[in-house]
Amino acid sequence: MNGRAPLVVVGDVLLDRDIRGVASRLAPDAPAPVVDVTDELSRPGGAGLAAVLAARSGREVVLVTALGEDEASQRVREALEGRVRLVELPLEGSLPVKARVLADGRPLVRIDRGGGEVGAVGAAVRRALAGAQAVLVADYGRGTAEALRPLLAEAARRVPLVWDPHPRGGPPVAGARLVTPNAAEATALCPDEGDSLAAHARRGAALAERWGAAAVAVTLGERGVLLTRPRSAAPMLVPSPYRAVGDPCGAGDCFAAVAAGALADGGLPEEALQSAVAAAAAFVAAGGACDPGLWRTSAPSGFVLPAGEDAFAVAAGVRARGGTVVATGGCFDLLHAGHVGLLDSARRIGDCLIVCVNSDASLRRLKGPGRPLNPLEDRVRVLGALGSVDAVVAFEEDTPEALLGSLRPDVWVKGGDYSPDDLPEARALRAWGGQAVVLPYLDGRSTTRLADRAARAAAGAPPAP
Structure with missing residues (x-):
C-alpha cells in the first residue's frame, strides 16, 4: 500500500440488511403498515463497516473478527475482499444478521437473528496486533473484544488505541488514547441529570478517570462532539460543520474510524476529532451506510x-x-x-x-x-x-x-x-x-x-x- 504499518480494527462484524420500500396503506388484518419493497441491500456492519470506512483513506486496514461457516459469514468475506485484510477468529454458531425494514427512508422495525461464541485466539491475531500502527476497537458486545482483552491492553501501551464502546460490551482497556461513547451510552454508564453540555462534560471526565483513558469524546449528534479528560474542567466542543440530513446509521463507526486514522498519523486528539466530525457529517449527508457509492472501489477512468x-x-x-x-x-x-x-x-x-x-x-x-x-x-x-x-x-x-x-x-x-x-x-x-x-x-x-x-x-x- 504505502509502506506504513496497518491500522488494525478489532471487533464484532454483523451482516446488515436494509429492506427498503414505500408504505401507503395499512394491512387489512392488523393496524400495521404494508411496505411495498423497492430494493434490498446487504453489507458488512459493525466492525466490518468501521474497517471499510477506515480504508477509504487509502491506508492498509486489517480487520480482526470472528467469522463462521454460515452463509452470512461468507457474504461478509466476499464484500470485504480487496478492501481490508481479514484475520479471523473462529465463530461457533452463525454470524448475527440485523435486518431493518424502512418505509420512505424511515425505519419501521428491526429483526435480529443469529449469534455464536468466539473461539480461541491464534498466532495470526497476535501478529496482527503486534504490527499495528494504531488500533480501533469497534466493540458490539458479542465477544471479540473480550477475547482479545489482554492483547489490547498490551497494544494500548505501544500505539494509539481508540475504543468505540457498546452497552453490551465490557469497559475499554486502561491506556486507551480515545474512547468514543455517544450521549445515550455515556448517560447509561454514568447517570447525571440533564442533557446540557455541562452534564456531558462531567460524564466524560468521570468516565475517562474510571477507564484510565487519556480522553473521552462524547458524540452529541448535530451538536458535534465534546472532548473531555480525567479531572479536567475545560472540555472542548467540536461542532458539526453543518446540519447533516440523512440516515445516521453507521455515523459512529465513521467517526471512530477517521479519528483512529488521524491518531495513527500522529495527530493530536483535538485534530483527530475535527477531521472525524466533518467526515461523519459528510457520511450522513451522503446517505450513511445505505450510500450506494460506499462500496465502489474506484473512480471513473481518467x-x-x-x-x-x-x-x-x-x-x-x-x-x-x-x-x-x-x-x-x-x-x-x-x-x-x-x-x-x-x-x-x-x-x-x-x-x-x-x-x-x-x-x-x-x-x-x-x-x-x-x-x-x-x-x-x-x-x-x-x-x-x-x-x-x-x-x-x-x-x-x-x-x-x-x-x-x-x-x-x-x-x-x-x-x-x-x-x-x-x-x-x-x-x-x-x-x-x-x-x-x-x-x-x-x-x-x-x-x-x-x-x-x-x-x-x-x-x-x-x-x-
Missing part, C-alpha cells in the same frame, strides 16, 4: 480521487435523495480569503459541494513554470479540511469539462465578474440540465498577488501598489 470522501459517491447519494449537487473548480494553489468566501457561498446553494481541482501538471500548463507552489496532495488536504467542502476530485486535463460530464452536478459555481454564459463549462452543463452561476469574488485577493507579495517581502522590497 480522474483522481484523493484520500477522503469519494466525490462520485457523494454526488450519487445526494442525487438519490433528491438533493442538489453543487460543484466548483480551480487551482487553489494558495488558499486565501477569496477562496474561502466563494466556497462558503457555493455550499449554501445546495446539499453538497464538490471541488474539482487541477492536477499539478494541469496547473503548470495553465500558470507556467514555478507552479504549483503547493503540490496536489497538500492542496487537497487543505480544501478537505474546510467545513464547506464535502469532497475533492482532481482532473488532469486543462479544463474540468470531461470531469463534469461524469460528475453531472446540478450547479457549477465560478467566482468572478464575467457572465455565466461566457463560462466554457456552461454548454456542457446544459446537456444534463445543469446550471452555471457566477458568485461575487472578494476583490484584491489572488494567489498571484499573494505570491508576489511574499517574494517582495523575502527580497526586502516594498509591497507593490
